[in-house]
Amino acid sequence: MPQRALVIDDEPDILELIAISLERIGLDTQTAGNLAEAKSLIESNEFDVCLTDLQLPDGNGVEFVKYLQTK
Numbered sequence: 001m002p003q004r005a006l007v008i009d010d011e012p013d014i015l016e017l018i019a020i021s022l023e024r025i026g027l028d029t030q031t032a033g034n035l036a037e038a039k040s041l042i043e044s045n046e047f048d049v050c051l052t053d054l055q056l057p058d059g060n061g062v063e064f065v066k067y068l069q070t071k
Contacts (some may be wrong), residue, residue, distance in 0.1 A: 002028045003010065004045065008038045008041045009053040018051060042071065 005027040015031050021071040024027045030045060032038035035058045038050075050068060052061035 002020050002026055002065075003048040004028045004030070006030050006032065006038060006041060006045075006047040006050045008032045008035065008050070008056065008064070010034060010053060010056050038064065039067075042068070 003026075005022050005029075007015060007018045007022065008031075010033055012033070013069060015033065019029045019031050026047070030033075030041050030047070032041055034056055038052070048053070050065070052064055054061040
């Protein structure tokens with residue numbers, strides 16, 4: 001089973017570039033444009049790694065990482 005990655009960024013071009021790069025090295029990658037989308041994804045999926053932008057329209061990436069640590 002491939003490892004899974006979650007990528008969070010509000011800039012679609014950056015989000016796509018990172019996702020393509022991770023998929024090329026064999027990671028099953030899901031993307032989210034904001035923290036609300038990311039929270040929805042983690043409720044129904046398990047991820048091995050999360051890459052997040054620091055400043056997002058609906059919050060802070062560092063705070064989201066802290067939230068992930070409680071899951």
